[in-house]
Amino acid sequence: MIFPNDLINLQKIYDQVIGEIHLFKESIILIKAWCYYESRTLAGMSCSLISPDLGSTSLLCKQTFLSPKIGILRYNSRQDLQFRDSIKFSGKKSRHQQISRVSSPNLCRTRSLVINCSDNPQNVDLPRYYSKKEKKPFPVPIVELRRAARERMKSSKGQPKRSAPPPKNGLLVQRMIPLAYAVLNARTSLINNLNKLIKVVPVQACKYCNEIHVGPVGHPFRSCQGQNSSIRNGKHEWVDARVEDIFIQIEAFHLYDRLGKRIPHEERFSVPRLPALIELCIQAGVDLPDFPTKRRRKPIIRISKSEFIDADESELPDLPPEEPKPVLLAEIPDREIIPPSNEQEILSLAEETLQSWEKMRSGANRLMKMYPVRVCGYCPEIHVGPTGHKAQNCGAFKHQQRNGQHGWQTAVLDDLIPPRYVWHVPNLQEPMLQKELRNFYGQAPAVVEICVQAGAAVPEQYKPTMRLDVGIPSSVREAEMVV
Template sequence: MFSGIRFYSTRSKPEVDLKKLRPMILKRIEERAKEYPVKGMLTVAREVLQARTALYDGVSTLSQRIPIWACKYCPEVYIGEGGHLIQTCHGYRHHAKNKVHSWVKGNMNDVIVPVQTFHLQKMFQNVVKHHERFDYDRIPAVVELCLQAGADDNDQRVSSSVDTPDGFGINTADRVSLSDDDLRLVATRTLRAWETLRSGVHKLLFVYPARVCKHCSEVHVGPSGHKARMCGVFKYESWRGTHFWEKARVDDLVPPKLVWFRRRQDPPILVDKGREYYGRAPAVVDLCSKAGALVPSKYFCMMKMDGLTAPD
């Protein structure tokens, strides 16, 4: 006796008439659009915009006192006196391998990586075609997410976020003359804004869809990705194809930009032979910690705060 064997019918299933289903699908999308924006998420969107403005203001202030270094040939960034000697440079097109970095003065975009996206008039609209890519403005992805969450276009927080604020509260002379206590206070506010920004974006992504390309850094805020054939441009590739979309995460909209973190037990200049012992940290967290802010304990593991020192 054969038990547990199922016999399935070999008769073909009736074909689905997509022409009849199309009006039903479009009506369902239209009905779904009436549920947005979600009123309960409007407060979160406003908090995210405020945190983003405070973050840029704080990083701009701290960068006047704490050196930021960027590699001339790759995206590596280091925060502190002089660059490190860890051999992780791969050059423009990854042609080089394990070279020492060539350090130049960095800026705020090296600490807070800008992520741009197409600005849509409404969340549920026709997909952006390739020939329409120049008809839409490009704005920060976080701002677009907040706009789709119900933030007002005429709000001062939106306009300042679109323009990427640069220390509007403190002029350059006052930043340089800040005392250590004032600098520590700015660093604490900046680190709090960083945490508020990331947690707020995390909450918004539960309600509002966003997409990221699997093969490049392109982000699209909306229920489906656009059709602009730009894949490869952001990685300096020689071809331009359509994006392969998948669900976006917080790190896609707010990249942490990990940097090597120098601990108390580490040498003044980090060397290559100790790279297995050194910790890593988001650039904003490292910048704020060097200004005196207390780092949240959730970063201790990746920063290897109490780890062993590298052998001589």
């Protein structure tokens, strides 16, 4: 028999349980992630749960493999899940900035989620590797280029025609001349320092393919695609590497007149070739006696888009005595290289090498914005100049349909100075990597990895690809348990 008092108590217990269930449902926060890339991580994520009844609760979430596009959902007993309302971005709408979700005023007893992302994201993917069977994309889409050209035509319609600024008119950009000398000296210093560092930091290179590894032993990953790789099941054969394997120098044709006619196919063997970075510095104002170039003192006279004549410079006065130009460094021969003797010298040499690497890349990037550089979209051929050459020496995919001609497009910095990415060794005490834990290792340019193993600090811009905050499992069994 149930008495009325018992019914009242049961009713109170039932109401309390139902209330807790509704409160639990309303406080559920769903985070749904999707992306077009793989293995993205939202690092340093801190979440805070705000409730009018329970107060505010903060918790620190561990790193989770999420995509760059994050949609924050909220469950409410009165409304279904939705993305649109109550999403606020602080600053620019970047996936590395703060995203906050605030409850709507017309919804009662709702919860909100605040995600504070780190400024230096970890586990960022490497630059995409393009197969030899596909063309590299344009740095700026062709649609954007056409739209910008139409805008320029509209804005210049009815306006007096202006003379072209340097270097389009044949003159040098005077403020870029010291930068060109600094870039060339940084390149020479980088080569000399690498010749010394590889004496104390072992670097391995595959005998059959172009893959390298920084460490006393090569990595165990079967990724060789060289000669007879199928017989060896993709296994590498490691030998000692040289500086040419670490710092790739892509060659280009030297132009006596950078505004002259394009190099025809018949003259491809009579025009000298040299590293493209040196050719860029020469066109920017560096004078090398072995590679003379034409210097103009007056702007050219443009006849048409592709025709011009040089202005008469006979009436100009004689050149005043030139100021002393910066001294160019010389490369040290192999027989004169002296490796560092102690740890302090190794550390200072590694830091100097990193500074030369960054100075060379940043300076070359500034020069490329002023002096155009072209690259073939199918092969790594580089040409420093406003238009590419006409040599039909492209042997990339379907070159027969193009009669060996290159598909020229605007080059980026990685086309001029390719960074050789290598596997980052997280523990120098145990340099041998395990092939079962490949997904947990990061990568870095070979120059950066050599300097880091020599004791230099890791630069900020290379930390995302090196996966420094990823915990490496101690065994394969532990790796299988990772979600």
